[in-house]
Amino acid sequence: MEALQFIIILIFSPMLQGLIKKFKANMQGRLGPGIFQTYYDLARLLKKDMVVSNVTSWIFRATPYIVFISTLAASMIVPVITAQYPFVAVSDVIALIYIFGLARFFMALAGLDAGTAFGGEGSSREMTVAVLVEPMMVLSIFTAAISAGSTNLAMIAKTQNIFYSPSHVLAFSAFIVAVIAETGRIPVDNPDTHLELTMIHEGMLLEYSGRYLALMEWAHYMKQMLLFTIAVDIFFPFGIVAGALGITGFAASFGIYTGKMLFMCFLMALIESTRAKMRFFQLPSLLGGAFVLSALSLLIYIMMGR
Amino acid sequence: METESLFFIGVLCFLSAAALSLLPMPKVRSFNYILSTVGAIIFAATGLNLMTGSPEILFSSPLNSMMDFVYRGDALSGFFVIVISILTCAVSIYSIGYSKDVGRAALMGVLYNVFILSMYAVVLSGNIVTFLISWETMSVVSYFLVTFSRDEKSVKAGLVYAVMTHLGTAFIIAVFMILYKYTGSMDFSGMKEFSARIPLHLKDLIFVFSIIGFGTKAGIIPLHTWLPRAHPAAPSNISALMSGVMIKTGIYGFIRVSMDIVGSGPEWWGMVIVVVGAVSSVLGVMYALMEHDLKRLLAYHSVENIGIILLGVGASMVFMSGGFYKLSAIALIAGLYHTLNHAVFKGLLFLGAGAVLHTAKTRNMEELGGLLKVMPYTGLFFLIGSISICALPPFNGFVSEWLTFQSMLIGFRSSSAISKILLPLCGAALALTGALAAACFVKAFGISFLGMPRSGHAEHAREASFSMKTGMAFLALLCLLFGIFPGAVVSVISPASFLLTGSYGMEASGPGVLRIGETLSALSPLALLVTMVIMSFATMVFIRIAGGKRRTEHRDSWDCGMPALTPRMQYSAAAFTKPIRLIFKKIYMPTREVKISYLLKPFFVKAIEYRGEITPFFEQYIYSPVTDFIHKHAGKIRLLQSGSLHLYLGYILITLIALLVFGT
Numbered sequence: 001m002e003a004l005q006f007i008i009i010l011i012f013s014p015m016l017q018g019l020i021k022k023f024k025a026n027m028q029g030r031l032g033p034g035i036f037q038t039y040y041d042l043a044r045l046l047k048k049d050m051v052v053s054n055v056t057s058w059i060f061r062a063t064p065y066i067v068f069i070s071t072l073a074a075s076m077i078v079p080v081i082t083a084q085y086p087f088v089a090v091s092d093v094i095a096l097i098y099i100f101g102l103a104r105f106f107m108a109l110a111g112l113d114a115g116t117a118f119g120g121e122g123s124s125r126e127m128t129v130a131v132l133v134e135p136m137m138v139l140s141i142f143t144a145a146i147s148a149g150s151t152n153l154a155m156i157a158k159t160q161n162i163f164y165s166p167s168h169v170l171a172f173s174a175f176i177v178a179v180i181a182e183t184g185r186i187p188v189d190n191p192d193t194h195l196e197l198t199m200i201h202e203g204m205l206l207e208y209s210g211r212y213l214a215l216m217e218w219a220h221y222m223k224q225m226l227l228f229t230i231a232v233d234i235f236f237p238f239g240i241v242a243g244a245l246g247i248t249g250f251a252a253s254f255g256i257y258t259g260k261m262l263f264m265c266f267l268m269a270l271i272e273s274t275r276a277k278m279r280f281f282q283l284p285s286l287l288g289g290a291f292v293l294s295a296l297s298l299l300i301y302i303m304m305g306r
Numbered sequence: 307m308e309t310e311s312l313f314f315i316g317v318l319c320f321l322s323a324a325a326l327s328l329l330p331m332p333k334v335r336s337f338n339y340i341l342s343t344v345g346a347i348i349f350a351a352t353g354l355n356l357m358t359g360s361p362e363i364l365f366s367s368p369l370n371s372m373m374d375f376v377y378r379g380d381a382l383s384g385f386f387v388i389v390i391s392i393l394t395c396a397v398s399i400y401s402i403g404y405s406k407d408v409g410r411a412a413l414m415g416v417l418y419n420v421f422i423l424s425m426y427a428v429v430l431s432g433n434i435v436t437f438l439i440s441w442e443t444m445s446v447v448s449y450f451l452v453t454f455s456r457d458e459k460s461v462k463a464g465l466v467y468a469v470m471t472h473l474g475t476a477f478i479i480a481v482f483m484i485l486y487k488y489t490g491s492m493d494f495s496g497m498k499e500f501s502a503r504i505p506l507h508l509k510d511l512i513f514v515f516s517i518i519g520f521g522t523k524a525g526i527i528p529l530h531t532w533l534p535r536a537h538p539a540a541p542s543n544i545s546a547l548m549s550g551v552m553i554k555t556g557i558y559g560f561i562r563v564s565m566d567i568v569g570s571g572p573e574w575w576g577m578v579i580v581v582v583g584a585v586s587s588v589l590g591v592m593y594a595l596m597e598h599d600l601k602r603l604l605a606y607h608s609v610e611n612i613g614i615i616l617l618g619v620g621a622s623m624v625f626m627s628g629g630f631y632k633l634s635a636i637a638l639i640a641g642l643y644h645t646l647n648h649a650v651f652k653g654l655l656f657l658g659a660g661a662v663l664h665t666a667k668t669r670n671m672e673e674l675g676g677l678l679k680v681m682p683y684t685g686l687f688f689l690i691g692s693i694s695i696c697a698l699p700p701f702n703g704f705v706s707e708w709l710t711f712q713s714m715l716i717g718f719r720s721s722s723a724i725s726k727i728l729l730p731l732c733g734a735a736l737a738l739t740g741a742l743a744a745a746c747f748v749k750a751f752g753i754s755f756l757g758m759p760r761s762g763h764a765e766h767a768r769e770a771s772f773s774m775k776t777g778m779a780f781l782a783l784l785c786l787l788f789g790i791f792p793g794a795v796v797s798v799i800s801p802a803s804f805l806l807t808g809s810y811g812m813e814a815s816g817p818g819v820l821r822i823g824e825t826l827s828a829l830s831p832l833a834l835l836v837t838m839v840i841m842s843f844a845t846m847v848f849i850r851i852a853g854g855k856r857r858t859e860h861r862d863s864w865d866c867g868m869p870a871l872t873p874r875m876q877y878s879a880a881a882f883t884k885p886i887r888l889i890f891k892k893i894y895m896p897t898r899e900v901k902i903s904y905l906l907k908p909f910f911v912k913a914i915e916y917r918g919e920i921t922p923f924f925e926q927y928i929y930s931p932v933t934d935f936i937h938k939h940a941g942k943i944r945l946l947q948s949g950s951l952h953l954y955l956g957y958i959l960i961t962l963i964a965l966l967v968f969g970t
Contacts, residue, residue: 046853053863055758055871057678059689069841073834089821089828094711095699098740099834102698105744112752112877114863115675120877123752127745128885131738138711138737142730146718150826151711207863211853215845284889295731302718302726 122203319345327415356384400777474522542660579620587613
């Protein structure tokens with residue numbers, strides 16, 4: 001039963017995307033599409049015929065599956081509503097980052113596979129952003145991991161009670177920047193654009209259509225929800241069930257989890273609505289700043305002990 | 307069989323392989339590589355025996371003087387013997403096909419076998435004399451292999467290599483002289499026994515000298531300059547051996563001297579190594595990223611991976627000085643595991659690059675492209691090597707980098723505040739390295755193997771021969787096996803870490819699982835792989851049910867409605883790395899030069915010429931001034947060498963008198 005908590009991620013991740021869009025639309029005074037629109041889109045894409053470029057190799061065809069499956073595998077080891085589940089022993093946060101890395105590696109290769117400049121551009125930028133994000137992400141996670149004495153995500157979730165110590169506030173702010181960059185949101189990337197000059201994530205997906213595109217999009221939604229979940233697991237783990245999951249425990253934990261996800265969606269929508277997209281070469285100042293924040297948080301934790 | 311006799315048979319195999327390659331019959335000659343494969347397997351058995359058994363003397367010449375030849379093995383040398391054997395096995399199989407087109411097969415065969423034997427000799431040497439002779443043999447033979455093609459570029463690379471490697475050897479000799487002076491023993495075990503007699507400040511000197519001496523061979527920054535020149539210049543099977551195992555003898559020597567013979571030192575030793583490791587790994591991969599020459603790129607990645615290995619070794623020394631033997635063992639296992647992994651995947655990548663060079667006649671990535679279609683097997687193996695070196699699951703690089711991350715993280719348990727902060731920060735440097743490596747191999751694989759061919763050579767490339775594919779397949783398989791059975795690999799490595807730290811570090815918990823009790827963290831790439839395979843079937847079934855059967859049309863790539871895409875419109879390697887070049891411009895100091903010639907200024911452009919380069923910081927600001935200085939003042943030394951016989955006799959006389967006066 002507890003092993004199936006990844007289904008929550010699988011099923012609700014498109015809705016999260018819909019929610020963010022809805023929030024954003026409301027903030028901008030629009031009605032916006034319904035929160036189920038992403039499901040309709042995925043279903044429509046699954047039923048479409050595909051056009052695949054002649055230039056591509058098997059990498060292009062394998063990538064949607066590798067991306068989708070590795071994201072799915074990542075969601076199996078993340079504690080969603082309970083910290084006691086069959087894969088708890090291997091819920092390692094560094095392993096998670098590298099599983100995401102596997103998906104990104106293949107996505108970037110697929111971008112180069114069709115031999116178009118847009119794909120290459122997307123791959124190049126995606127890998128560049130990853131270079132800037134990864135050290136910062138690891139360092140902010142290290143702060144939490146050191147205070148829990150473990151890189152095991154469930155362990156961190158169980159032992160993390162102080163969410164107001166200065167080191168955690170700093171680490172959390174850095175991690176949020178990492179989440180924004182990893183999910184391709186404003187101010188790093190614009191998820192709603194197909195404008196050649198600015199797109200990063202969309203550039204790599206440009207040659208995809210039909211079910212391949214559906215898999216890639218779905219994987220992207222799942223990754224987004226996963227990153228939100230990891231953020232709350234590390235920084236706001238209260239309410240997560242530590243032991244066996246009863247009916248009441250399930251209901252309470254699921255309720256709290258829903259609340260946290262709504263908060264994260266709101267936060268993302270707020271940031272997207274109030275910020276403008278940055279120029280690509282201004283990103284180092286944002287991401288570098290976040291790196292300094294995470295380094296500071298580590299320093300403060302070692303010096304102050306909390 | 308006894309370890310001693312295995313050792314003898316192994317040596318015999320390589321010697322007879324060298325003799326066989328001298329035969330004037332080309333058909334028979336290529337059998338020498340089969341003999342060296344057999345030799346490698348026998349040496350692997352020797353290594354396994356050494357790891358499980360107690361240290362033993364394999365060979366000792368009966369002179370009973372200090373100049374004896376002594377070969378002795380323990381768990382540490384056993385480990386390095388295994389690493390050398392694994393790669394030798396694969397490279398020898400590969401060489402059967404590869405050597406046919408290199409030319410001068412007899413010379414190649416002799417040098418190849420002697421080179422491998424000298425590497426075994428280095429890690430099995432039991433005293434100073436044996437070590438130095440083996441070390442020099444290795445350096446000289448590899449010099450001949452670097453200059454094998456005899457063109458101007460490789461001869462120059464060989465010169466740089468020879469100078470650097472002898473600079474390193476000078477420091478190693480200094481280390482041994484200090485050791486001999488205070489311990490009174492030429493023998494490694496004797497030196498270890500009396501190492502307490504060495505004064506503390508001289509121990510520090512030994513440490514610094516051994517970093518410089520062995521670090522030159524290992525290719526740490528800033529002593530790496532020979533590496534990206536020499537490795538690509540050698541034939542590809544030799545590049546694989548040099549990058550995969552020869553530079554590891556530097557790591558072996560360092561561990562032997564600084565951790566085994568001298569024993570644990572103060573904490574700052576470890577911290578210096580960690581910082582050197584972090585700098586080498588980050589800068590190594592950064593320079594790799596800017597290389598568009600496939601083999602130079604791989605050579606720079608060796609600098610990076612040596613850095614990662616040193617992160618583990620350095621962390622181990624930090625923990626050792628604080629008395630945290632268990633943590634020390636974990637960190638050392640991380641370093642040794644990465645040593646093994648790097649040999650496997652870097653060997654594989656160099657063999658792959660060799661196969662590409664062999665058929666496409668170029669190492670320049672900007673002239674490659676689309677190779678995956680014409681060389682499907684080589685492409686697949688190169689991809690596996692790329693995924694492994696980027697430390698992505700479920701392949702081997704992932705496991706050892708994960709272990710290194712854990713070692714950096716548990717730095718917070720160490721005793722001093724500096725190392726508590728330094729180690730996790732170096733963990734962030736490792737994350738940066740990992741991300742840069744991923745970018746680099748997306749470029750290396752994506753530009754060379756995907757897309758459209760950028761030149762005629764690439765278009766008409768052919769798949770590698772059977773033996774070359776077999777050699778690569780063997781290593782690719784090992785990349786996977788060492789990735790999904792980390793528990794089994796660690797149980798093989800742990801005797802070596804036990805020898806140095808007195809602890810096994812990790813509890814055994816099944817071949818497919820890796821568990822660190824200290825941080826309650828565990829990893830199971832096997833479970834991940836199985837899950838992913840099951841999930842992929844489930845996904846395919848789901849898509850079939852949800853989407854039904856759909857057609858797939860094959861059309862041209864999206865060309866914005868223009869006539870057609872040409873290969874020149876693709877993203878190039880230079881374009882791919884441009885964002886990183888600009889973001890890190892403080893490090894790269896890029897220069898660009900654009901020349902535009904006009905038919906009618908400024909409207910009709912005739913041609914645009916673009917040159918973009920990065921400033922090679924270490925060459926330009928450290929090495930050039932030194933070599934310029936030497937060039938300038940070398941003329942003055944020439945006065946001593948006037949060519950007059952009488953003057954030379956005079957020198958001899960003066961030296962003789964000086965020795966008689968001071969030498970008592």
